[in-house]
Amino acid sequence: MTPQQRGVRSRRLTVVAAALVASAALACGPGFAAGAGVTRVADPPAPTPAVPAPPATAQTPVPQAPVPQAPVPLAPVPQAAAPQTPVPLAPAPEPPAPQNPAPQPPAPVTPAPVPPAVTPAPGTPASSTPASSTPTLTPPQRPAFGAYLDYGPLGVARMAQLSTWLGGAELRVGHTYLPGDRWSNIEGRPGFLDVWAHWRREKADRMLVLNVPMMERNEDGVSDAEVRRLLRRGADGEFDQHFKALAERLVELDVPDTVLVLGWEMNGITYTHRCGPDPEAWKTYWNRIVTAMRSVPGQAFKFDFAPSRGRDAVPWTQCYPGDDTVDIVGMDSYDQPSGLTFEEQVKEPYGLQEHVDFAKKHGKAISYPEWGLFRNGDNATYMRGMLGWMDAHKPLYNTLTDYCPHGVWQCRQNPQASEVYRAVLSGRPAVPTLLPSPPAPSAQPATPQPVTPQPVGQPVPQPSPSAAPARCSPLNLGDWVEYWLGGKLCVRLDWYSRRH
Secondary structure, three states, X not given: XXXXXXXXXXXXXXXXXXXXHHHHHHHHHXXXXXXXXXXXXXXXXXXXXXXXXXHHHHHOOOOOOHHHHOHHHHOHHHHHHOOOOHHHHOOOOOOHHHHOOOOOOHXXXXXXXXXXXXXXXXXXXXXXXXXXXXXXXXXXXXXXXXXXXXXXXXXXXXXXXXXXXXXXXXXOEEEEEOOOOOHHHHOOOOOOXXXXXXXXXHOOOOEEEEEEOOOOOOOOXXXXXXXXXXXXXXXXXXXXXXXXXXXXXXXXOOOOOOEEEEOOOOOOOOOOOOOOOOHHHHHHHHXXXXXXXXXXXXXXXXXXXXXXXXXXXXXXXXXXOOHHHOOEEEOEEEOOOOOOXXXXXXXXXXXXXHHHHHHHHHOOEEEEEEEEOOOOOOOHHHHHHHHHHHHHHOOOOEEEEOOOOOOOOOOOOOHHHHHHHHHHHHOOOOOOOOOOOOOOXXXXXXXXXXXXXXXXXXXXXXXXOOOOOOOEEEEOOOHHHHHHXXXXXXXXXXXXXXXX
């Protein structure tokens, strides 16, 4: 390299060095002059972005963020007041400070959820209104009902099964009959009513209905002349002790409020306790029975006068014994005779309408202890009519006779009427056709008919004479054995010839 080049280079280095020194000096002077102020003035802007941050923090933890940060802006405010230029800057950070109280209203807003908690108050009347309407609707639409299913323990067991078939509808009425073959059974043989009394005592709103024959040999086809003599003997008080014994038995079983259907269907020709041969003696006899049973301490019986619908052998009004000894005016109303429509059953002499009018005139409740299909077969129109009639006139109770040909659950030969009965009493709008068949009981349609153990005085509403087979000799095994057998045991005399 030549010396001229070195001289140029050294001059250049000198100039560069001088420029560096001058720039350093210039840099140092302003930095110190504004250093303290710049540093402090630059600090407040740093909190300014933090000021919007507190609202965010104030919304989440309301009590914690605002309380410590409120004093922080207060310290810079007096410092900013010294320089007059920052004084306008001080109000600028102060608006965020009111923003801290602004999020604090949410803290008072927390009581606002409390008023919704006060909504229970308006909610209380709302809940009380349906509560009051529900019980008002249910009882009138669902009067006490039941069905005659069997006179013994099977009758109680089948009530639960029938209730299940009806979708859980409660059968509040249990209905059974005392055998009318002999006085010892009419008195309520030991053990016979125990299961029924137990069922009745399980719930306070249940009702036990018991049909009570007024005469022994009640289905033996006794002549009118003999019936007349028996009625007069009863009117003279000869049979009072049997009914007093029955009253004592019921009180002992703790069912003193049993409904007693005494001498049912007295206007017909089926039973020995019929009224036709001597209505005056019959009424006197009824009054003696009621008086004897009411004389037992602790009793609270209700006596149900229940003729069959229509005129039958004698107008049932001629048999009415008087208001003093009758609590309920009932009626047994089967779908008969053949060809008679339901409307005609209502309007006929001594029919459904006259029954309701008579009871109202005498100030008595009504009932339907027996009703069901009969001469007109599977009659859904009758079933709808009868259910509608009872819904309109509100009987104290009703019990369907549920065996063939009358029934709908134990009898499979009435599917259409069965569907109507089930739909109405289960509260369902429609019922499939396949459902009417009951569980096990319906598998034996003949069983309900044999439920007519004639020797035991089975309470069948219409005559069902099942006399002993020809050339058959009944064995006398005693009341207790015959009760469990369901009747007398009969030995055929032609057994040898049948084998050979």
